[in-house]
Amino acid sequence: MKETYIKQAVEYAKELLAIPSPTGYTAEATKYLMKTLQDMGYNPIETTKGAVQVRLGGEGTDGLLLASHVDTLGAMVRAVKSSGRLRVSPIGGLNPSNTETETVWVRTHCGKLYEGTLQLENASVHVNAKLKETVRTWDNVEVVLDEPVKNAQQVKELGIEAGNFVFVEPRTKITQSGYIKSRFLDDKLSAAILLALAKYIKDQNLTPKNPLYLNFTTFEEVGHGGAANLPQDIQEFISVDMGCVGDDLNCDETMVSICAMDSSGPSHYQTVSKLVETAKREQVRYAVDVYPFYGSDADAALRSGAPVRHCVIGPGVYASHGYERSHVQAVEATLQLLAGYVDFCPAD
Ligand SMILES: [Zn+2]
Known part of the structure; x- marks a missing residue:
């Protein structure tokens, strides 16, 4: 070839x-x-x-x-929480343990994209003593939107709602040695x-x-x-x-x-x-x-x-x-x- x-x-x-x-x-x-x-x-x-x-x-x-x-794989918005964070349901076998901290984009029904990050709830190590031992699930890994939103109403005003697709950043990288790394x-x-x-x-x-x-x-x-x-x-x-x-x-x-x-x-x-x-x-x-x-x-x-x-x-x-x-x-x-x-x- x-x-x-x-x-x-x-x-x-x-x-x-x-x-x-x-x-x-x-x-x-x-x-x-x-x-x-x-x-x-x-x-x-x-x-x-x-x-x-x-x-x-x-x-x-x-x-x-x-x-x-x-x-x-990917995810879908399941609920907008009262905190303004998003609970998601996985599409295919998306795994919360290896997706935590990844950048995502939420696509509204109108086609607008909002950036965010998948994070464990209460994700600051200086604040959460149980951070290390917490088993990651889709009940406690959430989307933190990079928008100034503090409650569900503000998120809904952006057009974000249940049923919106969540795209996970693939982070594609090809190394000098020929390795291809990406989701x-x-x-x-x-x-x-x-x-x-x-x-x-x-x-x-x-x-x-x-x-x-x-x-x-x-x-x-x-x-x-x-x-x-x-x-x-x-x-x-x-x-x-x-x-x-x-x-x-x-x-x-x-x-x-x-x-x-x-x-x-x-x-x-x-x-x-x-x-x-x-x-x-x-x-x-x-x-x-x-x-x-x-x-x-x-x-x-x-x-x-x-x-x-x-x-x-x-x-x-x-x-x-x-x-x-x-x-x-x-x-x-x-x-x-x-x-x-x-x-x-x-x-x-
Ligand atoms: Zn396959």
């Missing part, structure tokens, strides 16, 4: 990560995907649920769909990799032998992203989602992970075997792992009744659903594996 496509994937990732898109508020991410794919010369479609699907070519009925999701690498890093794959296929004038689709879903974090709009001519569904990194696992942040089994059970053996064969042949940095607590769009597709072979692969991501970390080498490995996995027609 040429260096340019790896760099391009990282650029796409930076752009996507800069667009807030908690599940339920993904229209701006959808717009970005539509435009980026159209600019490449493709004809993507936007589904009713806001997913973006594009057919990259191919013929027959033995199609492959590669899915990643652009919805992320929501799950799964925007993979979405960026799929965009780079589409660009690679177009630039190199490659024609997939069998139908090849990219599907960018918008409801993965709440469990039903991959459940709808599946093309009739696919036989295989591969979720390109974050690869797990942690105790007992072989993958690290420089590899592509192949998931042999997640919380819903084993991946399809034929797909796993072909992925491993491809990784070996293409000399990709890879690991095969069992993910203890994990679900993906592929699981959602199967639950919706899709008769497909399935698997999950993706760049190794550490500290998932927190301040996540991956590496440019994992981007390269994932791209290499995908480009090697797809069968292309021989060049004329």
